[in-house]
Amino acid sequence: MKKDWFDPVEKRDGGFICFYCRKSLSLTHFVYDHLNDNRRDNRIENVVFSCYRCNVLKIDDIDMQLNAQEKLGMNDISNSMGEKISSKPRELKELDISKENYEIAEEYVTKEVDLHGSVIVTEVKNCISYLCRQANGTGSPQAVTNYLNTLTCKVAPFEISKNKEGKKIIRRKQA
Numbered sequence: 001m002k003k004d005w006f007d008p009v010e011k012r013d014g015g016f017i018c019f020y021c022r023k024s025l026s027l028t029h030f031v032y033d034h035l036n037d038n039r040r041d042n043r044i045e046n047v048v049f050s051c052y053r054c055n056v057l058k059i060d061d062i063d064m065q066l067n068a069q070e071k072l073g074m075n076d077i078s079n080s081m082g083e084k085i086s087s088k089p090r091e092l093k094e095l096d097i098s099k100e101n102y103e104i105a106e107e108y109v110t111k112e113v114d115l116h117g118s119v120i121v122t123e124v125k126n127c128i129s130y131l132c133r134q135a136n137g138t139g140s141p142q143a144v145t146n147y148l149n150t151l152t153c154k155v156a157p158f159e160i161s162k163n164k165e166g167k168k169i170i171r172r173k174q175a
């Protein structure tokens with residue numbers, strides 16, 4: 001059974017990578033993660049690759065659980081549309097949307113930080129998720145987290161810090 005999952009999941013999800021953190025996996029170090037956490041629901045739509053770490057983190061992480069739910073819904077939809085639609089245009093469309101969502105995130109963070117000096121991470125996450133869903137119907141918390149990680153990486157203009165109350169904030173990198 002599990003053997004039959006590998007090729008279709010790899011093809012559907014664009015590689016042998018962890019669905020949650022997108023890291024490459026090795027054959028000796030991965031698990032099949034059940035999106036709805038029901039280990040007996042062995043439909044292919046319910047299965048993704050995951051690293052050990054994310055598989056465990058997901059138990060307590062509501063963002064990851066929501067992301068999994070959304071993925072299961074998408075798998076169900078694309079499955080019911082069947083093979084009529086080739087995978088290429090859909091991949092392109094997903095790329096366009098994620099590019100657009102990233103730009104929404106960048107614009108929002110830039111505007112808010114320059115206006116207020118800093119923004120609280122949890123608040124900005126919810127706002128970006130909302131704006132992305134408004135713009136094109138998708139904006140999972142996990143995706144938004146990735147955008148914020150990108151915007152605050154070593155070469156980006158922003159950084160994550162903590163305010164007086166100990167809340168995580170995003171601000172411009174201090175000189």
Ligand SMILES: [Zn+2]
Binds near residue numbers: 018021050052055
């Ligand atoms: Zn992972």
